[in-house]
Amino acid sequence: MTNVASxxxxxxxxxxxxxxxKNIPHPLLISLSTGGLSVECPWRLMSGGKIVLGQTDFLHQEQKEFNRGILDKALRDKTIRCVEWLDDCYxxxxxxxGNYVMDLFHDSGSQEGWELFGNGDFSFISLPGGEPEMIEKDEQ
Structure with a gap:
């Protein structure tokens, strides 16, 4: 990724x-103080080098509320320290x-994977096939 995108x-x-x-059609929506993250692809939440929760756990019917509670407790009121795009593995x-790391990895050739957006500013989106695109408001 270019320095400008970083x-x-x-x-x-x-x-x-x-x-x-958990919205429909988006399996996961994380609201931020001035933006948000919409996730439609696999993800994992890690702490201390171990997976705390992943998309499969989150969508598991029998423990859905329990797992949603884990995610809420782990991330609510937490602050984003860093956002990185790892180009070699999309x-x-x-x-x-709080020592939490969330990885999002695209797994579809025909669907969007995630969108990280700022309210009224810009959007960083994973297009079908995994290629990222930065969309600025003045470009729309």
Whole structure:
């Protein structure tokens, strides 16, 4: 990723998680103080080098509320410390306060994977096939 894109992703640093919801059609929506993250692809939440929760756990019917509670407890009111795009493996990594790291990895050739957006500013989106695109408001 270019230095310009890296600087733009720094926009999200310091934002606080305000709400976590499971929406339709988006399996996961994380609201931020001035933006959000919509996730339609596999993800995992890690702490201390271990997976705390992943998309499969989160969608598991029999423990859905329990797992949603784990995610909410882990991320609510946490602050984004760093957002990284790992170009060699098409992975979006978000580092939160409290020693939590969320990895999002696209797994579809025909569907979008995730969108990280700032309210009225810009959007960083994973297009079908995994290629990322930065969309700025003045381009729309």
């Amino acid at each position: 600087r733009k992703l720094a926009f999200f640093e310091g934002m606080k998680v305000t709400e976590i919801k 992975l979006l990594r978000i580092v939160f306060s």
